[in-house]
Amino acid sequence: MKHKSVAIMLLSGFFAAGAVFAQSMLFEDLDSDHNGAISMKEAKAHAGLGSNFHEADSDGNGSLSVDEYTAHMNRGKLAPEDMEIPEPGAAPVPSN
Numbered sequence: 001m002k003h004k005s006v007a008i009m010l011l012s013g014f015f016a017a018g019a020v021f022a023q024s025m026l027f028e029d030l031d032s033d034h035n036g037a038i039s040m041k042e043a044k045a046h047a048g049l050g051s052n053f054h055e056a057d058s059d060g061n062g063s064l065s066v067d068e069y070t071a072h073m074n075r076g077k078l079a080p081e082d083m084e085i086p087e088p089g090a091a092p093v094p095s096n
Contacts, residue, residue: 027069037063 025046030038032045043064044050049072056064056072064072 027066030069037065038069039063 027038028034030042030046030049032042033039038049040050040053040062043053043056049056049069052072053064054060056068058068058071059065
């Protein structure tokens, strides 16, 4: 019975990893016609992107550029310019 539960845990981890991969497809993978933009049809191959296509299409031209796709995929994450990175050897920044 112990081996069965280990196998189930391994399989569930495998499927979870597959779901994460599906969420983080590269722009080039989605741009199946290689025209430099993701159409609504191409976006439907990505879990979540097809249903949020109009939100991601910030200029409203009916396709996603690399910048629009990147912005959509990185929403809610800190951008490097938003992070405070101290200079090497600098004194620690006191927290408030």
